[in-house]
Amino acid sequence: MSEAATKSGRPVLTPLETQGKLLGLYLTLPAQLLLLFIVAFPLVMQLYVSFTWWGPLDGTPWYMAYESANLFGNYGDLFDDSKLWGSIGRTFLIVAVCVPIEFLLGLGLAILFAEKFVGKRLFYSIMLMPMMIVPAVAGYMFFMLFQSSGPINDLLSRISGTEVEILWLADGTLAMISVMIADIWQWTPLMFLILLAGMVGVPEDQMKAATLLGANAWQRFWRIVLPRMKMVMIIALVIRTIECIKIFDILYVMTGGGPGVATKSISVYILDLTFKDLEWAYVAALGLFILICLSVFAVIGLILMQRAQRRNETMPA
């Protein structure tokens, strides 16, 4: 092994290193097999099916899909599919409203929790709870809360003193707001958790020095904490945005995408195509289209992260 390596001009590996490399290859085998079996192979299959009209009720197995090949037919249809663009629009509306609100609320909570106080551990644990709730169950919680005879209307009635009977989930706009509230409830804790972790990382002596130099709390936060947290903030926003684009469980349990199409997100739209319309080839094309868009977004996120990291490293300590 090492002789062959010398001949090909590579650096000579000691027997121990060779042994290590070999063990490494064995150890990565399970993960590699899983990736090949459930990522690489299905992606090829998805690409293949997406060039056809194939559906599960065609009576032909999927590998015969070429019989109904249409090349880019499905991809062309994507651009004329107004329902698709509607669901993309609604999904981005949810992302555009929820992610910033979750970020700001999470940041506010992190500031509240940044200093020591009595009961911090207990309150911290309770604050993290919403994100550990099974999302589908969280959806059902909010489904109950937003019933017309449910506790939200009850609270509103008590506060206003008049009988409030808002049909939260039966009205398009209100249903959308209800879903957003549920998402914000569940995922603000994630922002809080990540941002608090980033805030704790700020060196204490810097804060002390700034205090001695006469900086008030606001200045300390704006000038010292915030610049150091840029990386953490980008991580929190990127992770949450990616997850929010996928929004399904909580929304589907609460409204099923309705009333009408008022809360139909991309994921719900794909589910309908898969089970109701059985247009699997079209879903395959649509899925690949979404993959490409998300990949572009992820690459931008990674570049932003790396840039922030580099700036952090060059920043005088």
Add this chain to the structure above:
Amino acid sequence: MQTAYSSHLWRYALILVAVGLALLPVVWMATMAFKPHTEWVSTAGDLHWLPREPTFANFEYIFTGETDAYSITHERTATRPIISSLVTSLLGTLIAVIAGTLGAYAVSRFGVGRNLPLGVLQLRLFPPLAVMIPVMIMWAFIGAMDSWWGLSLIYGIVTLPFAFWLMKTFFDEVPREIEEAALVEGCSWFRVFWKITLPMVKAALASTTLFVFILNWSDYVIALLLTRKEWVTIPVYMNSLSSAMTGQMYGAKAALGLIAVVPPVVFGIAIQKYLVRGLTFGALKQ
């Protein structure tokens, strides 16, 4: 002094509001689980936050399919879905943690498998629904549809990124000197991994396992796509628990929901320390 005191007061006031809001939906579901069906919905503003006549009828109903309290019977009880959730989540966790731990060690130490870190990360990027068509075709082809192993396998791959990245950060932190000392003593690499490094990350491994279990247990959409009847999990079953005939089974569903949220909340609080690291794929450590 005065300002410090009042700012503390403000802090507590705001935190209490936040804690109240975080608890409200959970409390509503928890009390609903113990309400008899006459208290499920209010009539004419007569809504009670605590059950006036607490009952276990809801739990009885979901486990036996019938109870004296309600006239409606349900032939499919929650026992099967609970077992299904447990079996598939546990096996999926096992697959993810084993493949992830081994792979993470190899990548961390030997620089092999360079495609793995990003390869598994991209798994997390895509909405499951966008990539499930070929999996569904494959699963139907190999007879894995609505089976315990089919669902476990997909859980294993979906949570692999978390297991891999978490364990990689833990392995990266183990000092090389200890391993090198053992190697000089004549230990083989495998023995070093098995007898020295792995015991050192035991606690981390346990946390990773719990973390991955929470994620598998929380799934809804994959089970919705890949199970039909025999192996439906709790969330899928829960959503099928109401019909045109029975209406919304608020109390029964709340009871089941309560059972479903206990394990992840308990485990989540137990591994609080590693949550940030797990959720950010090791990009951030607490």
